[in-house]
Amino acid sequence: MKIKNHSTFVELADEKDDILDxxxxxxxxxxxxxxxxxxxxxLLDYKDLELPQLLSFLKVSNxxxxxKFSFVIVNDAINPDDIPFEMIVVPTLQEAEDIIEMEEIERDLGF
Structure with missing residues (x-):
């Protein structure tokens, strides 16, 4: 697993090319x-990611x-309309960072 620390989040990526594992x-x-x-x-390296594979992350996401911490998945292979509302999936790392910023503001305001 690749780990990259950012100021407001940690970025994790797979090194083994086995999404279910x-x-x-x-x-x-x-x-x-x-x-x-x-x-x-x-998960940007997974260009052919399918919904059942994405759903394998639902439990850990929830x-x-x-x-009270954010869990954002970055992948652009799946149609956003097919993704369950419980999961946050965005197409770029910048959008993931933006989501985390917004969620932190919401938590600070008590939402």
Whole structure:
């Protein structure tokens, strides 16, 4: 797993080219190693990502967001209309950073 720290979030990316294995790995890693941090999951390398593969991250996304921290997935292969409303998926890293900024403002205001 590639880890890149930014000022307001940590960016994670897969090195093994196995999306389902990566999703299972993150279910353990996120709550234990990235607790208390906003997480951006960089899946831009997966140009042929399909919805069932994306949904393998739903559990870890929901669990992390319940802790009042952001979990944003970056990928542009899936039609945004097909993505469940519980998941935040954006096409660029800049948009992921913008989402995190907005969510932090909302949390500061008590939403």
């Amino acid at each position: 990566f999703a299972n790995f993150l279910e353990y890693q996120i709550p234990n190693k990235f607790k208390g941090q906003n997480v951006v999951l960089n 669990l992390h967001r319940k802790t």
